[in-house]
Each structure stands twice: as C-alpha cells, then as structure tokens.
Amino acid sequence: MSKVKIFKPVEEKKRAAAAAPETDAAAFHAVVDSRRSVRVYADDPVPEDVMEACLDAALKAPNSSNLQTWEMHHVVDPDKRAALVEACLSQPAAGTAQELVVFVGRPDLWRRNNRWMLEAFDAAGNVPEGAYQYYRKITPLVYDQGTFGWRTPFKWVLTRWRGRSKPYPREPIGKWGMRIWAHKSTALACAHFMLAMRAHGYDTCPMEGLDSARVKRILGLPKAALVTMVISCGKRAEGGVYGKRLRFDRAHFVHRH
Numbered sequence: 001m002s003k004v005k006i007f008k009p010v011e012e013k014k015r016a017a018a019a020a021p022e023t024d025a026a027a028f029h030a031v032v033d034s035r036r037s038v039r040v041y042a043d044d045p046v047p048e049d050v051m052e053a054c055l056d057a058a059l060k061a062p063n064s065s066n067l068q069t070w071e072m073h074h075v076v077d078p079d080k081r082a083a084l085v086e087a088c089l090s091q092p093a094a095g096t097a098q099e100l101v102v103f104v105g106r107p108d109l110w111r112r113n114n115r116w117m118l119e120a121f122d123a124a125g126n127v128p129e130g131a132y133q134y135y136r137k138i139t140p141l142v143y144d145q146g147t148f149g150w151r152t153p154f155k156w157v158l159t160r161w162r163g164r165s166k167p168y169p170r171e172p173i174g175k176w177g178m179r180i181w182a183h184k185s186t187a188l189a190c191a192h193f194m195l196a197m198r199a200h201g202y203d204t205c206p207m208e209g210l211d212s213a214r215v216k217r218i219l220g221l222p223k224a225a226l227v228t229m230v231i232s233c234g235k236r237a238e239g240g241v242y243g244k245r246l247r248f249d250r251a252h253f254v255h256r257h
C-alpha cells in the first residue's frame with residue numbers, strides 16, 4: 001500500500017471555477033423544508049416520468065469509491081406490490097402509497113462494479129494512471145474481505161498496527177463492515193430520491209419497519225443483498241403528515257471544533 005501514492009499535496013493556490021452551474025439555494029431549502037414523511041397518500045397517481053427522473057436523481061448520489069453498490073427496485077406488478085405492502089407490515093405509508101421503491105445495497109457486487117469502472121476507463125481513454133491504480137490496487141485492498149471473510153482478522157490487526165503512528169483508513173472491515181459501507185451510499189441515494197420527489201411536488205416515506213427476508217424473496221434477491229429502505233411515494237392526503245416537524249435543539253448535534 002505504501003508504494004501506491006494516490007493523494008499528492010495540493011501546493012498551488014486554487015481559484016473558484018468560473019464554469020460552476022448556477023444554483024438556487026432558496027428553491028433547494030423550500031424542497032428540504034417541505035419534505036415530510038407521509039403516512040397517508042391521496043389517490044393522485046405519480047407520473048411515470050416523475051418516477052424515472054427521481055430514480056435518475058438517486059443514481060447521481062455521492063457514493064463510496066463511485067462503486068455504486070446499490071439497486072432501486074420499482075415494484076409495479078400488482079401481486080408483488082400487494083406482497084410488498086404486507087412485508088412492510090401493512091403500514092399505512094405502504095398501503096396507501098401510489099408507488100413503492102425498494103432501495104437495496106449490494107456490497108457483494110463491488111468487484112463487478114470495480115471491473116466496470118476499469119472498463120469505463122479503457123473506453124474513455126486518457127484516464128490518469130492514478131485513477132487506474134486506485135481501482136487496481138486500492139479498492140481490492142480496502143473492500144476484499146476474502147472468501148468467508150478470512151482476511152477480516154488480519155485487516156483488523158493491520159489497521160490497528162499501521163494506524164498507531166500515521167493516519168490509516170480503518171473501515172470497512174469484515175462482512176458487517178461491508179454492509180455498513182453499502183448501506184451508507186444507498187441511504188444517500190434514498191435522500192436524493194426523496195428530495196427529488198418533493199421538488200416535483202410529490203411526497204415520500206422511508207420505511208425500515210419491514211420484514212427484509214420477505215422483501216428479498218419477493219424481489220428474488222440473493223442473501224447478500226441488503227434492504228436499506230422501502231420508499232413509498234404519492235401526494236400527501238389531508239392529515240397524511242402526522243404533526244408538525246419536530247427536531248431537538250441543534251446545539252446537541254451541531255458542533256464546531
């Protein structure tokens with residue numbers, strides 16, 4: 001690892017890029033402020049193009065090493081949908097929804113996606129050697145936990161040993177570490193999706209009150225797949241938002257160091 005240098009110190013002064021796209025902070029905050037978890041939806045359908053646009057927005061979420069170890073399963077088949085509502089414990093946020101999307105983490109697919117990345121580099125041409133090195137040397141070191149996780153104890157000892165005297169990346173370690181790793185990026189895709197839905201004037205509810213084994217069975221997913229959340233979609237019905245938004249005092253959570 002020490003031979004592979006991926007980060008060079010930035011020495012020269014940097015100026016802001018003139019070509020950054022224009023943004024609208026007020027519009028963004030209006031979307032954030034008006035997003036609420038909706039438990040009862042109206043009968044208005046969500047247009048297919050809105051669903052597609054929001055799924056595209058989900059796919060643009062930041063994600064670890066850009067390995068995109070996520071899947072979005074938009075469940076449209078009526079029988080599967082009914083089974084999915086049941087697997088979501090028949091909660092009203094699922095039962096009254098117009099659309100249901102299952103967000104799934106796929107830590108088991110990191111190697112396939114790593115290969116896709118190298119193929120994409122080959123196809124693009126002119127990709128810096130450092131980027132190739134990252135996906136040839138670094139990602140296998142960080143994400144390969146070995147068959148049945150045999151590398152896990154060695155990684156654990158190595159990270160603690162190397163990390164004594166200098167900064168060393170410690171996670172993910174082991175199968176559970178890989179699960180957390182995939183859930184993180186998939187959860188960001190969920191946030192992108194929900195905010196995009198709100199920007200289009202629709203509502204959502206993220207759900208983890210569900211039977212993940214049953215959800216996976218309905219979708220024909222393998223054991224290694226992780227159900228991060230099911231997100232229901234529609235337009236909020238009268239009384240579909242339970243109470244005012246409640247957040248604790250920000251002083252508990254926001255710290256300056």
Ligand SMILES: Cc1cc2nc3c(=O)[nH]c(=O)nc-3n(C[C@H](O)[C@H](O)[C@H](O)COP(=O)(O)O)c2cc1C
Nearest residue numbers: 035036037039091093205206207208209210229245
């Ligand atoms: C990971 C996660 C799981 C959740 N699971 C459920 C759920 O199963 N059912 C439900 O009604 N709401 C669920 N929620 C919604 C939360 O209860 C809601 O986000 C929280 O009360 C804050 O309200 P707000 O989203 O309107 O700001 C979940 C939210 C998250 C992020």
